[in-house]
Amino acid sequence: MLKKSLLIILSFSLVAIAFAAKYKEAPMLAKLVKEGKLPPVDERLPDNPVVVGPGSLLSEEWLDWKPGKYGGTLKNVNLQIKHRICDIGSINLLRAPDQSTKDPYPVLVEKFSYSDDLKVWNFTIRKGIKWSDGVPLTTEDVKFAFEDVYQYDNGISYPRALYTQSNSRDGKVAGLKIHDKYSFTLTFDKPYGYFIAHLRSWITDHTIVFKPKHFLKQFHIKYNSKEEIQKKIKELKMGVDTWQQALSTMDMTHWQSCGRRGGMEILKPVLQPYVAVEVTGTKIRFARNPYYFKVDTEGKQLPYVDYLYTVKVNDMETMKLKAAAGEINFQAGDIMKLQDAPSWIKGGKTGNYRVSLNGSINNPAMLFMNQDYDYENPNSVWQKLIQDPKKRFAKALAMSMDHDDVNNSLYFGKYSKPDKCDWCKHNNAEYNVDKANALLDEIGMKARDDQGFRKAADGSPFTLLIYTATDHSPDNAALAILLGKYFQKIGLNARVNSMLGKSFNIKIGNNEHQVAVMWNDGPIWGSGISEDYLPAHKAKWAPRSMKHFDTGGKEGRTPPAYLKKFFNLHSARYATLPESPEGHQAFLDLVKWMSENYVMIYPTSMTRSPNIYGHNLRNVPKEGYPYGHGINEAGEQLWFDN
Numbered sequence: 001m002l003k004k005s006l007l008i009i010l011s012f013s014l015v016a017i018a019f020a021a022k023y024k025e026a027p028m029l030a031k032l033v034k035e036g037k038l039p040p041v042d043e044r045l046p047d048n049p050v051v052v053g054p055g056s057l058l059s060e061e062w063l064d065w066k067p068g069k070y071g072g073t074l075k076n077v078n079l080q081i082k083h084r085i086c087d088i089g090s091i092n093l094l095r096a097p098d099q100s101t102k103d104p105y106p107v108l109v110e111k112f113s114y115s116d117d118l119k120v121w122n123f124t125i126r127k128g129i130k131w132s133d134g135v136p137l138t139t140e141d142v143k144f145a146f147e148d149v150y151q152y153d154n155g156i157s158y159p160r161a162l163y164t165q166s167n168s169r170d171g172k173v174a175g176l177k178i179h180d181k182y183s184f185t186l187t188f189d190k191p192y193g194y195f196i197a198h199l200r201s202w203i204t205d206h207t208i209v210f211k212p213k214h215f216l217k218q219f220h221i222k223y224n225s226k227e228e229i230q231k232k233i234k235e236l237k238m239g240v241d242t243w244q245q246a247l248s249t250m251d252m253t254h255w256q257s258c259g260r261r262g263g264m265e266i267l268k269p270v271l272q273p274y275v276a277v278e279v280t281g282t283k284i285r286f287a288r289n290p291y292y293f294k295v296d297t298e299g300k301q302l303p304y305v306d307y308l309y310t311v312k313v314n315d316m317e318t319m320k321l322k323a324a325a326g327e328i329n330f331q332a333g334d335i336m337k338l339q340d341a342p343s344w345i346k347g348g349k350t351g352n353y354r355v356s357l358n359g360s361i362n363n364p365a366m367l368f369m370n371q372d373y374d375y376e377n378p379n380s381v382w383q384k385l386i387q388d389p390k391k392r393f394a395k396a397l398a399m400s401m402d403h404d405d406v407n408n409s410l411y412f413g414k415y416s417k418p419d420k421c422d423w424c425k426h427n428n429a430e431y432n433v434d435k436a437n438a439l440l441d442e443i444g445m446k447a448r449d450d451q452g453f454r455k456a457a458d459g460s461p462f463t464l465l466i467y468t469a470t471d472h473s474p475d476n477a478a479l480a481i482l483l484g485k486y487f488q489k490i491g492l493n494a495r496v497n498s499m500l501g502k503s504f505n506i507k508i509g510n511n512e513h514q515v516a517v518m519w520n521d522g523p524i525w526g527s528g529i530s531e532d533y534l535p536a537h538k539a540k541w542a543p544r545s546m547k548h549f550d551t552g553g554k555e556g557r558t559p560p561a562y563l564k565k566f567f568n569l570h571s572a573r574y575a576t577l578p579e580s581p582e583g584h585q586a587f588l589d590l591v592k593w594m595s596e597n598y599v600m601i602y603p604t605s606m607t608r609s610p611n612i613y614g615h616n617l618r619n620v621p622k623e624g625y626p627y628g629h630g631i632n633e634a635g636e637q638l639w640f641d642n
Contacts, residue, residue, distance in 0.1 A: 023049075024300040026070040029290050039134070041301055044291045046128030050107055053297040057634035059097040062621040067296045068304040068639025074330045075309050076612075077322045079471070087333075088286075088308055088635030089273035090202035090254055093123065093209065099361060099627040101197045101527045102579035108137070108206055108271065108293075112199075118191040118575065125182040130291040131269035135214050139178045144213035146176045148220055149251060154244040156251055159208045161198035164190040165571055193577035197528025202633050207253045212269050219246040238264065259284045273303040273636040282312045294636060304639035316340065316474065323347045329614030330638070332631050334362050334519070337474050338411050341610040353612050357414070359626035360609045361530070363424070363522035364415055365479045367466075367601040368539035369394050373514050375544060375557050381456040382514060385443070387560060392439040394598030398429035399436035400486040406603040409482065410475050416606035423522045423591050424602045436490045445491075453493035464494045467539075468517040469504035479603065480517040508540045516540070520600075523627065526587050528578035533594065534570070535563075541599040542566075562597060569593055616641045 025033070025041040032038040054065040074088065094104035094112070106112055110126040129137040150158045150173075162174045172189040179185065188195070198204040217223040218232060221243045229243045239262065240246050249264055257265045257276060265276040273294070274286035286308040294302040311327075313319055320340070322328060324347035336344075344355045374380040385393040407415045419425045440446075444457030456462040464487060468480040480496045487494035499507070508516055518539035521530035535542035536550070545563050547556025559567065569590045576583035594600060609628050613620045619637045621630075 023295055024298070026288060026301070026304075026306060028070075028306055029288070029301075032290070038290055044130065044134070045295065045301065046126050046130075046293050048110060048126060048128075049301075050126070050294045051297060052294050052302060052637055055097060056105075057095070057097060057637055058621055058625070058630060062098070062625045063619065064622075065619060065637070067298045067300065068618060068637065069641065070300070070304055070306070070639075072305050072640035073307040073309050074305050074635070074638065076328050076331045077311050077313055077319045078335060079313065079316070079319070087202065087254070087258075087629070087632045088638075089303060090205065090633050091272055092200055092202065092204065092206045094196070094200040096200055098630050099524045099527055099529050100579065101200045101529065101577075104196065104200045108210070114196075118193045118195075118577070119188045121186045121188075121195060123184055123186075125184075126293065127182055129271070129293045131212050131215075131271060132275045132289045132291055133215070133269040134291055135212070135269065137210060137271065138181050139184050140181075140213050141210045142176065142184050143178055144216065145209060145211040148213070148217070148222055149211055149247070152220075152222075155248050159204070161195070161204045161208055162186075164188045164192040164195075164574060191575040193580070193583060194528055194574040197578050201529045202254075202629075203530055205254045206271060207251075210271070211251060215267075215269055216247060216250055219243060219250055236264070236267070274308055283310065285309045292636070296637075303636035305635075320344065320347055323353065323612065324351045326351045326353075328612055329353060329617060331612035332609075332628055334360070334473070334609075334629075336609045336611060336628070338414060338608050338610065339474055339478075341412075344610050344612060348612075353614050356611045356613060356620070356623045356625075357608050358611055358621070358624060358628050358631075359523065360607045361521055361524045361627050361629045362519050362607060362609075364411070364602070364604045364607045365468075365473060365476050365517050365519050366603060367397065367483060368513075368516045368518060368541045369397075369599055369601065370508075370511070370513050370515065370540065371535075371542040371563060371597075371599065372511055372544040372557055381458065381460065381462065384457070387562075388443065389562075391596070391598050392443050394601065395429055396436040396439040396490060397483075397487060398598060398601045399432050399439070400490045401429075401483065401601070401603045402431050402486060403604060404431075406479065406482060410478055411604065411608070414608045415604040418602035418605045420606050421522070422588065423525050424595070424605045429601075433489060440490060440492075448491065449493075451493070452491065453488075454491040462493060464492050464514060466494060466496045466515050466517060467504060467507055467513045468496065468498050469501040470498050471501045472504070473519055476517050476519075483517065483603070508543070511540075511543050513540075522605075525591075526578070526584065528583075533590075533600075535566070535599075566590075566593055566597075614640070 022042045023045055029038060033040055054060050091107060093108045095107045096102060096104040108126060109123045111124045113122045125137055131137060149156050158173045174186040174188055177185045219229055229246060233240060233246050238246055238249060240249055249261060250268055252261055252268060259279050263279045265279050273289055273292045275289050277287045278285040288303055288306055292302060296302060320343045348355055371386055374382045403417050407413050440454060445454040447455040447459060449455055449461060454462060466480045466484055468476045470477050477498045484494040484496050507513055516539035520532045520538040524530045525533055532538050534546060536546035542563060544557035545559035548558055549567050573586040573590055576586050611628060618639050618641050
């Protein structure tokens with residue numbers, strides 16, 4: 001029996017509003033209506049718009065929400081042209097405040113329900129929602145995604161979010177049933193409570209379910225001849241050869257709509273609050289979507305701000321100079337690191353902005369221990385160290401880390417120790433060099449070479465090479481150097497190999513690393529927004545074992561028993577709603593396994609990041625807001641005063 005519909009009517013956001021007059025719109029759109037280039041605003045909005053107010057995007061604890069004014073441009077500068085500006089107002093089928101997935105309310109759909117066994121999920125699309133070109137969103141767009149994209153030989157496979165076992169492709173994909181123009185059902189072969197996180201997460205995004213058929217079909221062989229498609233490819237100067245490549249180019253997720261498609265982003269209709277209007281190798285500009293389906297409590301169509309604009313620069317120092325020159329009024333995201341806070345604060349005096357220190361969706365940089373390195377040689381030095389049931393080698397590394405020194409040297413003492421969060425508190429090895437040395441002695445690494453470094457238990461030379469990427473985060477290399485010094489104090493010949501991210505990704509992708517330093521998304525693991533704790537994500541702590549899981553055992557390494565337990569715990573978590581009591585316990589069980597096996601070792605925890613806001617930018621959260629990226633995601637409610 002299906003549960004009662006989860007249409008959550010929240011008094012602060014989705015309460016029905018009776019407007020005495022028509023909905024209000026931005027002057028730039030009203031001008032287009034007057035010129036006959038757009039229909040009136042009430043015809044552009046759905047029958048029942050989503051209403052944004054206090055507590056609907058950011059919780060009331062962190063934001064004193066006020067209805068805004070229209071106009072202005074959000075400006076930022078980044079090292080990558082695609083970096084985060086198009087995440088402003090990222091949307092999915094569901095929404096919950098901040099980075100939660102608990103009790104989400106319908107957004108692109110106006111109601112949804114799931115069965116008691118969490119296998120059957122019913123949805124009704126919000127009637128009257130339109131793509132940015134004015135074409136209605138219907139189940140034709142869902143059917144096209146499943147039947148004409150995922151089931152065709154075009155290089156676009158079903159996203160892993162549509163499998164009940166996450167990455168494992170040996171399970172069954174969701175079954176689709178279309179009921180009418182607006183209603184459809186997805187049915188899974190196993191309980192899949194975690195699906196609610198994929199329906200809310202800005203990482204998975206709504207594009208896994210909705211694809212604009214009216215636009216994409218012009219590149220599909222089912223609807224056009226090869227000659228017609230080739231003509232279209234040439235006309236648009238797409239730089240591809242086949243219909244499959246053309247379809248793949250135009251079928252972009254929100255990640256790919258940020259300057260990754262060579263200007264093709266301008267052509268594709270979207271559902272987000274902003275549409276790309278200018279894309280070059282050095283800049284990208286977005287304008288408001290005239291058909292965006294949200295209004296505020298006064299009936300004003302969102303977003304408030306007219307344009308988003310970002311410029312690419314080659315280094316962080318140039319970013320700081322541009323900020324001081326007043327060329328930035330909004331800067332947030334994982335590129336903003338605490339080490340740079342003094343420079344940002346100093347620049348605010350001339351740049352007309354303020355700096356707010358907030359939490360982050362990211363963990364600090366940490367040490368990843370690759371369980372799969374040299375796995376082809378099960379009796380190798382590394383595999384004997386890594387498969388020790390007592391994990392003494394990894395524990396010795398953890399015990400050699402001086403948490404206070406890392407925090408004070410790199411983070412102004414603003415970060416926390418690794419006992420302050422659900423996702424890292426189990427991995428709280430005490431700082432004790434004597435015990436670390438004793439553990440290395442205990443596993444047979446007593447003998448030293450002529451430089452005083454420890455040899456492996458079999459008497460061979462031993463070097464611990466720490467990989468890191470200098471351009472992934474400014475603290476990666478600095479932390480790697482600190483860790484190398486700590487490890488040398490316990491007799492290990494530890495060396496740092498710093499490189500650019502492109503080379504780093506190749507190295508770890510090829511399973512060439514013993515250990516690596518990088519960050520990931522720990523603060524949003526519990527809600528299910530991110531699952532980059534998986535073995536092949538970020539710095540990859542078991543990439544070949546993940547390949548085995550991903551391919552249903554056809555490729556990769558058959559994981560040993562202790563790694564199999566991880567995948568079992570991960571799969572068990574997928575059967576639950578992430579923020580239910582059962583789901584939270586499943587998450588803690590998973591984190592406990594990761595900590596006890598030292599696959600990721602935290603030198604610190606609970607990061608702080610600087611965010612830049614123009615002095616007249618409003619609806620920004622109070623200082624200390626826990627989830628920096630949540631500000632981007634709620635960007636449709638930002639507005640400029642005066």
